[in-house]
Amino acid sequence: MKMNGHRMAYLDNSATTQKPESVVRAICGYYGGCNANPHRGVYELSVKATKIYEDTRVKVQKFINAKSPAEIIFTKNATEALNLVAFSYGLHNVNAGDEILITITEHHSNLVTWQMVAKAKGATLNYIYLDADGNLSEKDIAEKLTSRTKILAVTQISNVLGLKNDIKTLAAQAHEVGAVIVADGAQSVPHIPVDVQDLDVDFLAFSAHKMLGPMGVGVLYGREKILENMPPFLSGGDMIEYVEEQDTTFAELPNKFEAGTQNVGGAAGLSAAIDYINSIGFSEIERIEKELTDYAIDELKKIPYVELYGCNSARDNKIGIITFNVKEVHPHDVATILDSEGVAIRAGHHCAQPLMNYLGQNSTCRASFYFYNTIDDVNRLIDAIKKVRTVMHLN
Amino acid sequence: MLEDIYTELIAEHSRATENRRQLPNATVKERGHNPSCGDDITLEMEISDGVIKDAAFIGQGCAISQASTDMMIELLRGKKVDDAKKLAELFINMIKGNITDDDALEPLDEAAALKNIANMPARVKCATLAWHTFLNAKDLELKP
Structure with missing residues (x-):
């Protein structure tokens, strides 16, 4: 070029x-030969589209070593994934007087979201600052991660400094005080192996387009037990079980969080991107x-x-x-x-x-x-x- | 191409200091900001009887935004507000590529040196920041 x-x-x-060409071909291949609305049609083409979409979910699950495909929610991008956590978990689990702890290195998507939750709920938003080398201050972590902390939201790799944070240790420290940990994996998942079970994170967000895949597809990993207790983020088609005039029951995971027709072509591209990364x-x-x-x-x-x-x-x-x-x-x-x-x-x-x-x-x-x-x-x-x-x- | 943009004239204006100050008797103060890149200026003007008696700015940004602001201040100082507005519109039309004729651009004086920015879509907002800030300023007509 x-x-x-x-x-x-x-x-x-x-x-x-x-x-890569393989990603572009996968997207073209989907729209050229497999395009139908997934999860809805009983005809062969819709079944094909559903298979591409759900196979990608399983591929993502294995890629980050999640326990179950139900823990993989497709979103538009990492930003939407973090917003899902903020709206669906944050607004329902953070209360007045609680604290949310983030780092000064966060991307606006993992920062403005928590400002919003803190303001809406009367909670306090605290920051972990950096030591002289640009790493997270151990002193700040020790002082600010307390029993008042309900959410620790931290990027695995800073998109400005490129420095890696020790998510595994932070997750253990967060759990010790009863907080959940939300990891922004937008800059890490494309570059280093990420194992959500090993890290023991509660949420992890990332975008396909930063890892060879197309724009418009992202992933939220969430611990199944936590996701189950969260209300839906967006409402509409495909996320329901029964809908009556005044009441609705919601679909099981992961569909509860995937309202409306999803980006199957994008998922096809993400699948090819993961194959490409794995091949290298x-x-x-x-x-x-x-x-x-x-x-x-x-x-x-x-x-x-x-x-x-x-x-x-x-x-x-x-x-x-x-x-x-x-x-x-x-x-x-x-x-x-x-x-x-x-x-x-x-x-x-x-x-x-x-x-x-x-x-x-x-x-x-x-x-x-x-x-x-x-x-x-x-x-x-x-x-x-x-x-x-x-x-x-x-x- | 690059030499047409980063001319000596523009480099000098981008680093000039005499218009970088606050005005003690400012009647108009307007902040202009390009959130995506961080160019951020505050334009101050002392206007009386419909004339811009003095103008100055504080702020930071790229060479193009800073040079453009400096040139605008020199051009508008002493002008009637109505004439200044016409000049700002002429400048914005030049950067948009709507007006290319050098004779038509003559009223812009040195600021016409930024004409080539019209060929650089990524930098258009840098060049026009100060001029939009001026046009957006409230109370331009206010009598002190």
Whole structure:
């Protein structure tokens, strides 16, 4: 693929990844040969569509090692999955005087949602801040995760700093005080093996489009016992058992949370994306991304006018997200100049404005890798960054 | 292409400091913000008898948004509010690509240097932020 006359170095994978041909073919194949409304028709085509949809659910279940397919709820994306938890669990289990604990690194989707719940219920929203290396402050966790905490919502990997949080330990700490833990897996599930039983999380949200799949499909994993006691999020078709004029009983899991016709074509694409990831394997994905990240950090550290964020920490705690600024140049100008060299990065607040304030930055540049990136892509990034100050008449 | 955008003139305006201040006698204060990228300016103007006596701004953003704001302030200072509105509309039409004729753009003076932004859809909102902020300002007609 070309961009501005150059072979494109696509380094905005934390925003969304490119799609393999197999994923595009799976979506075309669904619409070209299997399209019917799932769960409704008795005819063969509808049965086929239902099978594609439900087989994907089982594939997702195995991919994150959930106990049962009933624990896999398809949503539009991670944002909708987190909203489902906020509306359906949060509003019914958080009361006045309770506390919700999140981290300063949360994406707005795992932050504004809890602000909303806290405000609606008269609860307090508390934050875990960072230590000098950019990791979650142990002191904050010890002080703020208490018996008043009803929900701990935390990202597994920060979409700005690329730093991994120890979800397993946090889950154990949350359960000890009687809180549930909601993990945002949008940046982790595509890059590292995630086992919900091992982590012992209560909820995990992620999006297909950040892991080779199509936009418009996301997943909420929820512990079956908790999901069973939650009221539906959206109402409508396919989530009901019996509907009378004044009353309705709801379908079993997972259908209770999947109102209306679902995105079966998207599920077909997600299924192919999981196959693709499995064919490469997480050990290889992690090896490639670590090599790219280590090399990029080493090279960026050699440029005196580049400031890096979240790169002091031990390298094995970091996945392929590098956030930086070029001194005296606004990130949007950096991104425009890189674009002219065929290098695609993100500039802005990355949907994490409280973190930007905490870092003392208005916005930053972010380069993010996936396993299909190469050392050449990183060299292109470095070469383009070296042109920035000259273009801006600063040298 | 890039050289047409990041000209020396625009670099200078983006870093200029004399219009970056608060006005002690401001009659109009309006904040403009591009939430998706973080460009954030507050425009202050001292208007009396329908004339912009002085204008200044504080804020932060990319070189294009900051240069555009600086150029706008220099252009609008001393103008009648009605004329200033016409200039802002002319500028926005230039950035939208609706008006390309250099003679028609002459009233914009140095701000016409941002004409090429019309070819960069991702940066249009950076260039137009200050001008929309001016047009959105309430009480432009208010007499002190």
